[in-house]
Amino acid sequence: MKCDVLTLFPDILNAYINESIIKRAREKNLIDIRLYNIRDFTSDSYRTVDDYPFGGGAGMVFKPEPIFRAVDFLRGDGEPRRVILLSPQGRPFNQLAAEAYSREKQRFVFICGRYEGIDERVKTLIDEEVSIGDYVLTGGELAALVIIDAVTRLIPGVLGDERSIEDESFSWGLLDYPDYTRPREFRGLNVPDVLVSGNHKEIKLWRRKQALKKTMALRPDLIEKIELTVLDKKILSDIASEEDISDDID
Numbered sequence: 001m002k003c004d005v006l007t008l009f010p011d012i013l014n015a016y017i018n019e020s021i022i023k024r025a026r027e028k029n030l031i032d033i034r035l036y037n038i039r040d041f042t043s044d045s046y047r048t049v050d051d052y053p054f055g056g057g058a059g060m061v062f063k064p065e066p067i068f069r070a071v072d073f074l075r076g077d078g079e080p081r082r083v084i085l086l087s088p089q090g091r092p093f094n095q096l097a098a099e100a101y102s103r104e105k106q107r108f109v110f111i112c113g114r115y116e117g118i119d120e121r122v123k124t125l126i127d128e129e130v131s132i133g134d135y136v137l138t139g140g141e142l143a144a145l146v147i148i149d150a151v152t153r154l155i156p157g158v159l160g161d162e163r164s165i166e167d168e169s170f171s172w173g174l175l176d177y178p179d180y181t182r183p184r185e186f187r188g189l190n191v192p193d194v195l196v197s198g199n200h201k202e203i204k205l206w207r208r209k210q211a212l213k214k215t216m217a218l219r220p221d222l223i224e225k226i227e228l229t230v231l232d233k234k235i236l237s238d239i240a241s242e243e244d245i246s247d248d249i250d
């Protein structure tokens with residue numbers, strides 16, 4: 001992933017991208033992140049980035065000029081870019097989008113908005129408006145970090161063990177199955193026998209069942225979105241009949 005981030009607060013992003021996995025991915029040149037302060041693209045001595053809304057109303061609006069100037073500057077090197085505006089009005093970002101972004105060869109430009117809004121004419125600059133969830137943040141910086149983080153860990157070579165990505169629940173479209181590590185017994189709580197049985201087929205089946213069970217209980221909307229296999233349908237009907245039996249016992 002290659003990206004340029006336009007922000008008024010580069011330090012917010014700097015703190016995160018210079019730690020842990022993202023830091024190592026940058027050092028290994030697996031990702032390329034460049035931060036730009038939008039204020040550096042203002043042309044007045046006050047370095048103004050916001051102004052009152054035409055038509056009145058509360059709050060300030062992000063001015064178009066510094067953002068246009070910043071994008072023109074970036075495009076000056078001729079490299080094609082996909083410009084993304086982070087805003088609560090955008091297309092929802094999810095794991096599928098993260099996977100698509102991780103395969104994208106073009107450079108991204110993430111524009112982090114602030115203030116009450118952004119001058120509508122900025123929309124003519126952008127390829128896509130993206131939201132990380134149905135809530136309003138004080139700015140797009142956290143959203144840019146969420147996207148950078150979710151995409152970076154999908155890039156081959158970033159995480160030590162590639163299997164951890166293949167195995168993880170959201171690749172199945174389900175919530176995660178439970179994990180355990182040593183000790184086998186802790187404060188009277190035991191690791192399920194199947195996980196120490198060495199029977200890999202049984203372990204795989206158990207994990208799928210647990211993931212389906214948890215998703216049914218906590219996020220039934222996700223079950224509706226995935227294509228269930230014949231085995232999944234059988235597991236789900238087993239789960240339903242186990243629940244019927246326990247209802248009878250209650």
Ligand code: ADE
Pocket residue numbers: 086087088113130131132133134135136137138139140143
């Ligand atoms: N900026 C403010 N809120 C946001 C959100 N939910 N997603 C992306 N950018 C934002």
